[in-house]
Amino acid sequence: MEKIDLKGLWIKELEKLFGELGEQNYRARQLAKWIYNKGVNNFEVMTDLPLELRKKLSEISFISKIKLVKKKVSSLDGTEKFLFELADGKKIETVLMREKERITVCISTQAGCPLNCKFCATGKSGFERNLSAGEIIDQIIAVKEHLKNEEKITNIVIMGMGEPLLNYNNTIKAIEIMQSQFGFSIPPRKITLSTAGITDAIYKLSDEGLKVKLSISLNSADDRIRTEIMPVNKKYPLSGLLESLRYFSKKNPNPVTFEYVMIKGINDSKEDAKKLVRVITGFPFKINLIPYNPVENCPYEKSDDETMNQFREICLRATPAVTIRKSKGVDIEGACGQLKAKG
Ligand code: SF4
Structure with missing residues (x-):
């Protein structure tokens, strides 16, 4: 047997x-x-x-254990990136970030990703398979072994390789384990699930009764531009996505965070910002502006500081919670959009 x-x-x-x-x-x-x-x-x-x-x-x-193949440490900010090998030889990456008291682990839910967002290294490498709940959780267990004395994981972001809502059941089970006292006792407000916007799964998640913070990889409030850089928008366009978020917000008290990767000349004009402010209505939200991080064979460049600041000013008309996120681990290709499981 x-x-x-x-x-x-x-x-x-x-x-x-x-x-x-x-x-x-x-x-x-x-x-x-x-x-x-x-x-x-x-x-x-x-x-x-x-x-x-x-x-x-x-x-x-x-009791299985994922195998650590390589660990890289950023000389810029101490961010650590882990390359793990799964039992069938597939590889995934996980990132550990420190910011004062906050220790965050960014975990993967798929080996590769089927969504092919144009600014993302994971999307370029194609899709291999969903991770099991055990493989999702094991990233946290393995990273814990690399914490320094007294350090404790405070936050989990499900923003690594893959689209978590396309691996729905295993992701939900992994979140339950993270929150439980028999798992890691991490409070719901410290766990963020990031999705490209799989609308039907957002409705399902809303009714799940599981508290979790939701983050949307938005990157444009214009269907034409969004479809160009995120092909998933063709199947799940903005109006339906925003409707699903209004529904989610009725059931979940935490504001939704919109992640917006700023790409020079593509989605960073004043018009883009004004459109963003116009279309998001009817629920509390935050906006995280992220300078585009370089990805191999990708023609994009990051927006300059002045453009980002102007964009931020316009966004502030819609919500006071607008931040420009500092990228971490860029030198080890551990920052947002850079994971590709090649070490
Ligand atoms: S940004 Fe996220 S959803 Fe898009 S290709 Fe990369 S991993 Fe997949």
Whole structure:
């Protein structure tokens, strides 16, 4: 019989497994704590489980671990980028960023990405497959091993490789594990899911009853420009996307964040800013302006500082929450849009 990988199984699934073994439900929570909270892979150290049960578990199951292939550290800001290899040889990247007290891990949900946004290195390398919930969570467990004394992960951003809402079930399960006391006890307001705007999945997420911060990779408020740089806009155009966000906001108190990669001469004019201010209405939101980060074989350039500041001034008419984000890890290709799992 093939052994079961326990990493990625959550409480209900573990309870079912223990039920089949004639064990009580509370064993599921004990085991979950070992796997996720303590990051343990070895049944022998799980001393609050009876020896017989540990033996049985090791006969029928195992706890997988993604393999670290390479780690790069930015000499500019200390950002760390990890290249991991999965059991089938596929590769993904994860980024660890430090900003004062805040320690953020940016995780991937797919190997590659099918959406082919024109400013993104991941999109250029094509799509390989969805990650399992275990592989999503394991990035956090693996990165934890690289924290310095006393450091603790405070924030998770689901903004690495892939479109999380195209790997819906595994992403949701991974978020539940992140939030749970048997997982990482990270509060919902510290977990941000970033999507290119898969409208039907945003409705589903709204009704999920799971609290999470939502971030939209917007990059233009004009359908023609957005479709040019984000082909997904053809299937999910702006009007429907904004409608789904109004629905999401009714169910979720946190403002939606719009990420806007500023690309010189493409989406950074005053007209672009005015359109942005005009079309987003009916719910609380923030805007994050991100200077475009260089990507190999990509013709774009970042907007200059003056253009970004002018753009910001116009956005401030719609919301006081407009920031220009400082890119991190640019020298190790660990910044927004630069991940490509090549190390
Ligand atoms: S920006 Fe996000 S959704 Fe677009 S191609 Fe890159 S990883 Fe995929």
